[in-house]
Amino acid sequence: MSVKDRFPVAGLTEHPVRGAAIIARSVQVSKALNKRFIWNLRGICEWVTVEVYTHCVMTEVQTQPDEAVIRAWEDAELSDLHENEQKSVKVRAMFNAIARSYDLNNRVHSMWRDEAWRKHAVKRAGVNAGDRVLDVACGTGDLTQAFAKRSRAREVIGVDFTEGMLEIAGHKKDRLHRELGNRLSYEQGDAMGLRFDDQSFDVVSIAFGIRNVQEPSKAIGEFYRVLKPGGRLVILEFDQPSNPLVRWFNGVYCGTIMPRTATWIARDTSGAYKYLPRSVTSFMTRSEMMDAMGDAGRKGITSTRKFEMSVHVLSERLFEALVEGNRSLARSIVNEQLNEGVSPELMLTDLFWPTYEMIDKLHREDQISSLAYNLSTRLFRVLVDQTSRALIAGSNAEPVGRNVFACCGTCEGSELGAQMAVDLLEAAGFGVRFAGGGVPMDEVRQTVQESSPDVLLMFCSNPADLPDIRETIDALHEIGACPNTQIVVGGGVFNRAEGLAEEIGADLWASHPLELVDAMIDDADIRATPEQRTVGRTRKTPISKAA
Incomplete structure (x- = not known):
């Protein structure tokens, strides 16, 4: 059983352009399946880009058909919704229709976990005093306000192309303390054609919105363009559980229960809560998202960069091999990285150590058995010995x-x-x-x-x-x-x-x-x-x- 089967994880991938540093992490978002197992119905993938510096051609926001004549999402359209030529227009009309009940539905159907996810995103963004933050597809402003409240950012700007959502965000801003409100602003705009200058933001974020964009790769190119060198890109998005039982329960909840209750709460006729769960299951995986980020501007990745970029995936593979005591698989994971030129020191510090801490933590919390703990730690010693020999042999300190x-x-x-x-x-x-x-x-x-x-x-x-x-x-x-x-x-x-x-x-x-x-x-x-x-x-x- 992989880490993602035990609890939803936010896979943190820092993605470089022009020799930028990359780090990847896996972080726990909620506890393993227990009395609060419903929290595990959804996982989050969080991609964070560090030290990005690239130039992309700024695109114009296309003129869209009149939303009044756009029909609600029909069942036939949901089988290929991300290829729908009118997706962006339908999405905008849909969010306008559900704007007033959007926050309530988010709280109820995430069991109030959505606020914790956003707080975590702010923490991982590493906002410094004086930074400028751009929150794209900000919706009703939950993440935008979290950046203003929980960081020392000089300025936080929320951008969304939905008037109804921005209206709610503005009302919420009016209730903030004046000092917070002065650092926070909202404006209408499209993720695929941001109006801002090159290299003008320290942090760019998008929460649960990248899958709603007509062309995600174009939007990512815009994010890269407006980020300063050393900037951070935070993409918070849902992921599918890999555990069959959790995935089945997730399918029942998100595919059957949630669409009905959310539609009833919103009194919705736009098909929003048919579209939203389908948009998750049919969207890119984490690895596909990394490829899309690469297509948007990443060039010339070294073996070390590739390792750092995918270390969260390697950690899951290694974790699974360790707790199962699969010695051949564990050795092959290590040998594969060493043969590709990843340094033994990096293996110890960025792969072994975080995986060791994860195993230790899960054992303390009784989330893995004593058998699994013993299998993993004893096999881990073999891997550490193997890697340390290469480390010391290659040391010229x-x-x-x-x-x-x-x-x-x-x-x-x-x-x-x-x-x-x-x-x-x-x-x-x-x-x-x-x-x-x-x-x-x-x-x-x-x-x-x-x-x-x-x-x-x-x-x-x-x-x-x-x-x-x-x-x-x-x-x-x-x-x-x-x-x-x-x-x-x-x-x-x-x-x-x-x-x-x-x-x-x-x-x-x-x-x-x-x-x-x-x-x-x-x-x-x-x-x-x-x-x-x-x-x-x-x-x-x-x-x-x-x-």
Whole structure:
């Protein structure tokens, strides 16, 4: 079972033009099938483009036939609706017809999840203070307002070609605080022919609208055109569940139940709620969307760029192979990328580490069985060993002159995370001794006293291992052993409890292996202050709440 079968995911693809950076992520939108399983009826695909810089010819908004003579969507038209020559006119008439009940239907039929999806899109867009944001196909302005409310954007402009939707958006704007309203504006326009200058926006977004555009590739070309170098394109769109059971239930709900109840709420005669579910099932897949983005302007992608662009897909494939214990498939995924020239370091940091964190999280939340967890972590160790050999063999880093003694908690997840961290440290030029898990802490303390390493690295994913780490740090500080040894901690338990690493007296910590390597190089002199340490005072354990 793939990740997408367990819960809807927003696949984040950052798409380059002219050597732009690309990253891909998979992020959870809602929980796995449970008492609130209806939330899983729909998945979202979110494509985000970073560092885009291209020039496209600006298209004119075509003159459309009189909407009054356009008939509602007929059943016969729904079999090939995206090729309908009058699609844009019908879509505009349709949204004008349902504008006043649009927000209510969205809330009711998404179980109020649509607001959370938009908030997530704003977060992923990474809006900086002073940015200009363009929200295309803004509808009634939900995402446009979310950008104004939840970011420090200097200006947020919503564009839509439907007068009725813009009228509702304007009424909602009038109810906002003056400061927000001053940063927010709406205007009528077509996604395929934006009026704005080249390279004039830091963020361009379109939520649940790209499938309603007559020519999506033309619209994407316009998005690229108006984005500044380094700009972000956020496309939020529905996707089909791949799990057969969830897909069947989704089909019943979206194909039968929702059209009837939504049509009743809207008193609609335009066929909007026949069109909308069909427009999802017949629209592009994520990979087809990436191809469309490429056709709109992406050229000259390197093997590394291709890897980063599709890493969310690779992560799903790898996850499925791992939890099933499919060793040949897992090896072939890794070998395929290494043979195409993807660096071992990138494999560890951008594919292995996020997949490892996903497996660890699902196991903590009882969304995968102990069997699946053991199969995945043990097979993962084999893949990490394979990739790390290539990493270290190909490393030409100069020695940094610092020796690390590393140990970790007893669980398999801690060992796996620690191994990735120490392999990256070794490739970066550190001298590393890795004791693994299960070593009594009194032996760790004795080794540190005798060998005086530059760094003591302790890695922990399981809260149950935390007391031993805390006791070791306290003991070393209390007896004044190895005052020059920097104590560094890492692992998921510290990521989930803010301030925990500082509280237990660690000198340094990082949430990601690459950050750990950089911090240990750049911050070699940092030491914890006496006020941070738990020696001689009552110890708090915030882990139970944070984990």
